[in-house]
Amino acid sequence: MALTDAFQRPLRDLRISVTDRCNFRCTYCMPREIFGPGYQFLDRAEILSYEEITRLARIFIAHGVEKIRLTGGEPLVRKDLDSLIAQLRATPGLRDLTLTTNGSLLRNQARKLKAAGLERITVSLDSLDDAVFQSMNDSGVPASVVLDGIEAAREAGLDPIKVNAVVKRGTNDHTIVDLARHFKGSGVIVRFIEFMDVGATNGWQLEHVVTGREIVERVNAELPIEPVGANYRGEVARRWRYLDGEGEIGIITSISEPFCGDCTRARLSPEGELYTCLFGVRGHDFRALLRSGATDGELSEFLASVWHVRDDRYSELRTAETALLPKVEMSHIGG
Numbered sequence: 001m002a003l004t005d006a007f008q009r010p011l012r013d014l015r016i017s018v019t020d021r022c023n024f025r026c027t028y029c030m031p032r033e034i035f036g037p038g039y040q041f042l043d044r045a046e047i048l049s050y051e052e053i054t055r056l057a058r059i060f061i062a063h064g065v066e067k068i069r070l071t072g073g074e075p076l077v078r079k080d081l082d083s084l085i086a087q088l089r090a091t092p093g094l095r096d097l098t099l100t101t102n103g104s105l106l107r108n109q110a111r112k113l114k115a116a117g118l119e120r121i122t123v124s125l126d127s128l129d130d131a132v133f134q135s136m137n138d139s140g141v142p143a144s145v146v147l148d149g150i151e152a153a154r155e156a157g158l159d160p161i162k163v164n165a166v167v168k169r170g171t172n173d174h175t176i177v178d179l180a181r182h183f184k185g186s187g188v189i190v191r192f193i194e195f196m197d198v199g200a201t202n203g204w205q206l207e208h209v210v211t212g213r214e215i216v217e218r219v220n221a222e223l224p225i226e227p228v229g230a231n232y233r234g235e236v237a238r239r240w241r242y243l244d245g246e247g248e249i250g251i252i253t254s255i256s257e258p259f260c261g262d263c264t265r266a267r268l269s270p271e272g273e274l275y276t277c278l279f280g281v282r283g284h285d286f287r288a289l290l291r292s293g294a295t296d297g298e299l300s301e302f303l304a305s306v307w308h309v310r311d312d313r314y315s316e317l318r319t320a321e322t323a324l325l326p327k328v329e330m331s332h333i334g335g
């Protein structure tokens, strides 16, 4: 049975964060001062097993979910992720299965992921300039490692490949055109993301945001582009194509042009809390139900009770005050 929320938005997408751990410390996501040696990550027993995730996914699919994105933390640091992909792939009704990764571990895993049933992939890469990239990932990994991961994904046949770049004023905005130029004509779609006030630790300020409009202007000045219609209702990225026919880029404008009206996404945290908004302060505890022997019917009822009353539209209501709310961290629910 398909579910709709308080604003008649259906449940269509599920983002599953498989771990809260990561081998990067991107300053806009897991600043090292907070996510340092003393930080208490979840224990193994606290996070959902692949069997628990797959059981929940089956129930979500029965209620309208067509697309699943695996994320984290860094999903590729969790052991044997390919076995989760194979289990999800075997679930009837799932139309689209994808993964967002920082790409640093992709060289060794791309083939396995594809063989397990992953079709496409998104790799995050904020700049090709090593000084800039390393200042953002704060873990010493150069851009060449991520580019090699992208190449491995291509060799494995993952298609399409998208690249996510968060744009932060004064940090990497002077390198966005280079990034666009590098992938132009390669088939890889670069998506520029406005720096968002997710979580409560990344020191977000409006001055750091480069708006989608400005990103388009900067790219267009050197590589002319024009807007293209969305592939489907609710598509998050606004599409722009190169006038010379050499592909397209996407712009994600959560700050300057919010898209809550079409938001059909639910997010499951590693320990089984369901968030109905990226900027949620509180999740809904599916793990307690799962581990207390709930039936599929009971899990379905819980999901319906959560989704029916969903009225989130954080980005449309954003103010300087809401940016300070104790929201769930991006590294916990995965963007």
Ligand code: SAM
Binding pocket: 022, 028, 029, 071, 072, 073, 074, 075, 100, 101, 102, 122, 123, 124, 164, 165, 166, 193, 194, 195, 196, 197, 198, 202, 330, 331, 334, 335
């Ligand atoms: N570790 C994986 C990665 O980096 O691709 C998956 C998880 S990461 C949280 C998912 C996406 O969120 C990445 O593309 C990342 O750049 C983006 N992201 C993280 N913090 C963000 C922020 N404050 N504003 C905008 N995007 C952000």
Ligand code: SF4
Binding pocket: 022, 023, 024, 025, 026, 029, 030, 072, 073, 074, 102, 124, 330, 331
């Ligand atoms: Fe890790 Fe991804 Fe967050 Fe960077 S954006 S710290 S790679 S989870």
Ligand code: SF4
Binding pocket: 258, 259, 260, 261, 263, 264, 265, 276, 277, 278, 279, 312, 313, 314, 315, 316
């Ligand atoms: Fe969806 Fe919340 Fe983002 Fe709006 S702010 S688009 S409701 S996740």
